[in-house]
Amino acid sequence: MNIDWRGLEKIDLGTGLLDRQVNGPKQHPVGKVDDLELTERDGRIEVTALILGTAALRERVPRGFRWLLRAGFLFGGGSDQTRRIGFDQIKVVDSDVEVTSQAAESAESETERRLRRFIARIPGAEDESQ
Amino acid sequence: MKASDLLASHVTGPGGDRVGVVIDVRARIEDRGRLILEGLVLGRRPLRLFGYERRAERGPFLLERFESFLHRGTKFANMDQLEISETGQVRLKVGWDALPHITEI
Numbered sequence: 001m002n003i004d005w006r007g008l009e010k011i012d013l014g015t016g017l018l019d020r021q022v023n024g025p026k027q028h029p030v031g032k033v034d035d036l037e038l039t040e041r042d043g044r045i046e047v048t049a050l051i052l053g054t055a056a057l058r059e060r061v062p063r064g065f066r067w068l069l070r071a072g073f074l075f076g077g078g079s080d081q082t083r084r085i086g087f088d089q090i091k092v093v094d095s096d097v098e099v100t101s102q103a104a105e106s107a108e109s110e111t112e113r114r115l116r117r118f119i120a121r122i123p124g125a126e127d128e129s130q
Numbered sequence: 131m132k133a134s135d136l137l138a139s140h141v142t143g144p145g146g147d148r149v150g151v152v153i154d155v156r157a158r159i160e161d162r163g164r165l166i167l168e169g170l171v172l173g174r175r176p177l178r179l180f181g182y183e184r185r186a187e188r189g190p191f192l193l194e195r196f197e198s199f200l201h202r203g204t205k206f207a208n209m210d211q212l213e214i215s216e217t218g219q220v221r222l223k224v225g226w227d228a229l230p231h232i233t234e235i
Contacts, residue, residue, distance in 0.1 A: 002163055010158055011156070012155065014178065015154055015178070045167040047133075059132075060134045087164075
């Protein structure tokens with residue numbers, strides 16, 4: 001593990017890490033930091049992984065607003081499975097979080113894949129980068 | 131345990147009475163990027179932080195004053211002053227008044 005924290009010495013997890021965009025190399029979007037895994041080691045609690053996915057986000061949304069997420073699930077074809085990215089897969093933490101290509105591939109959102117396949121069938125929707 | 135188990139969870143005092151809520155979780159970045167929990171930011175009410183309490187540069191005057199008014203009672207408890215269960219229940223080992231204000235650390 002050798003993460004570039006851009007000179008930070010301390011971070012407030014709720015303000016500085018949760019809800020940040022997670023990208024793979026070349027700014028390829030992977031998802032958002034919806035939760036963090038905490039593990040007790042040698043009497044200390046360590047942050048060991050990012051947790052992504054609307055199923056994880058639902059835990060943090062006030063009960064009165066969860067229907068909004070459910071409405072989103074209906075549109076997107078179901079809720080995202082929870083995905084985990086270990087801290088050893090993080091390269092840089094800045095205004096977004098950059099992870100390795102291997103982590104980006106394994107943690108890509110299934111909902112996003114479904115929507116991409118759907119949008120790709122719309123005439124004129126080809127990706128200009130390809 | 132997850133961060134969501136701690137955030138917004140109720141905090142009890144040494145006598146078991148409810149004294150506040152967890153506003154944020156502060157972590158220290160150690161060599162090679164390991165992130166170790168240093169303590170919890172606690173408040174009487176569930177208000178979120180805006181970041182001004184940590185930054186060297188200051189924000190717009192009015193926003194800064196508003197934030198310091200909102201967080202006038204916000205405290206910081208380091209890990210030695212806390213008992214955290216595996217399910218994220220937080221108990222203070224010391225009294226609320228013994229905790230430093232968030233800007234004092």
